[in-house]
Amino acid sequence: MKLYSYYRSSAAYRVRIALNLKGMPYDYVPVNLLTGEQKGVAYTTRNPQGLLPALELESGETLAQSLAILEWLEESCPPPALLPHDPLLRARVRSLAYHIACDIHPLNNLSVTGYLRDHLGAGEDEVHQWYCAWVDRGFSAIEQGLAQTMGDCCFGDQPTLADVCLVPQVYNAYRFKVPMENYSNIRQVYQHCNSLEAFERAAPEAQPDA
Numbered sequence: 001m002k003l004y005s006y007y008r009s010s011a012a013y014r015v016r017i018a019l020n021l022k023g024m025p026y027d028y029v030p031v032n033l034l035t036g037e038q039k040g041v042a043y044t045t046r047n048p049q050g051l052l053p054a055l056e057l058e059s060g061e062t063l064a065q066s067l068a069i070l071e072w073l074e075e076s077c078p079p080p081a082l083l084p085h086d087p088l089l090r091a092r093v094r095s096l097a098y099h100i101a102c103d104i105h106p107l108n109n110l111s112v113t114g115y116l117r118d119h120l121g122a123g124e125d126e127v128h129q130w131y132c133a134w135v136d137r138g139f140s141a142i143e144q145g146l147a148q149t150m151g152d153c154c155f156g157d158q159p160t161l162a163d164v165c166l167v168p169q170v171y172n173a174y175r176f177k178v179p180m181e182n183y184s185n186i187r188q189v190y191q192h193c194n195s196l197e198a199f200e201r202a203a204p205e206a207q208p209d210a
């Protein structure tokens with residue numbers, strides 16, 4: 001398989017973690033978000049949305065949208081399972097993953113913060129305030145929820161899709177200097193996951209285009 005990725009893309013980071021957890025080998029194809037390579041024809045013929053990641057399968061088919069890719073990996077690739085067996089718990093894990101991927105991340109991605117700067121005249125301080133506001137709102141709820149469910153990871157001691165989504169979002173929060181002192185549960189899970197080899201190898205700094 002080929003993963004179209006950028007080292008700092010948190011949606012691609014999710015897929016890298018899941019591929020590593022499942023022990024699936026893949027070739028890394030860098031697409032440079034800073035030069036706009038994701039909007040060029042070479043990439044948009046694979047993913048017309050012009051967003052990373054995309055996963056090219058051995059069959060030659062290409063999948064886009066990180067959560068769809070994660071679900072495909074879960075259904076098609078070997079254990080460890082990244083969703084629990086129990087339907088209620090599965091829904092809870094998905095709920096945390098969607099909270100991050102649907103409610104936090106889209107408000108803060110490159111094209112949104114770029115729009116604030118380029119079309120609405122926002123300065124760096126305002127963009128930072130915007131960024132922190134949406135992360136804070138999301139992390140406060142996640143912090144409270146984790147108190148009921150966490151072990152070493154978000155749900156017990158084994159990584160699930162919730163951790164796969166949480167870790168890249170926390171990485172970004174540190175990168176953009178979001179104050180993290182109120183989120184001790186989140187920090188604890190983040191620290192534990194980053195001690196696991198699959199997460200370590202997926203980290204932005206470990207990628208060939210870093």
Ligand SMILES: N[C@@H](CCC(=O)N[C@@H](CS)C(=O)NCC(=O)O)C(=O)O
Nearest residue numbers: 009010011051052065066109110111
């Ligand atoms: N919902 C999409 C989000 C994809 C996304 O926003 N990717 C970002 C990188 S994390 C991107 O490619 N941004 C480029 C741009 O906004 O032009 C997914 O989960 O795959």
